[in-house]
Amino acid sequence: DAKTTQPPSMDCAEGRAANLPCNHSTISGNEYVYWYRQIHSQGPQYIIHGLKNNETNEMASLIITEDRKSSTLILPHATLRDTAVYYCIVRAPNFGNEKLTFGTGTRLTIIP
């Protein structure tokens, strides 16, 4: 799986949009970009994933650049409950390699 690079930490004011960047410059054409988050003492929570097109669901939006070398997760109206570590993962479609590998992620702190 391609390696990802994320800033170690970010702050965002409550009610504002939180934009979390991720670089994955070595991504292959068939690799998906996934975002998870982990709130203290809980299991990782799936947020969103995409291949080429931008995606939106009830939690967030995922913007993938045209060359697919980077992406941004957008939480449109951040709340205090969004404080967590956010992980960007690139996942290849290889049977026998289904496990997720989490990097160090971005620790997002929502400021009241």
Add this chain to the structure above:
Amino acid sequence: GAGVSQSPSNKVTEKGKDVELRCDPISGHTALYWYRQRLGQGLEFLIYFQGNSAPDKSGLPSDRFSAERTGESVSTLTIQRTQQEDSAVYLCASSLGGQSNQPQHFGDGTRLSIL
């Protein structure tokens, strides 16, 4: 709907005892994964099930660790003769299939403490 359920949520046991951890995946999910997360560290893959078969056991750290899955549903992870280094949160995840376009959904884990 119901998510991945793990039990117990916490387990404290003495060194040398055997422990059994349970995972109930989301109904209909054929793929099931076990991970371990030590304090302040990332996820460590343990084992993957597709149906009741385990095509990838590469992450099991020693022969003290074993896992099984029955009825393409419940899975149990067993640790024999526990050691202090086994202390961690054990996480289970399930997905609709094993493909990379199917997200894995996690339970909240079992926090295992070995005294």
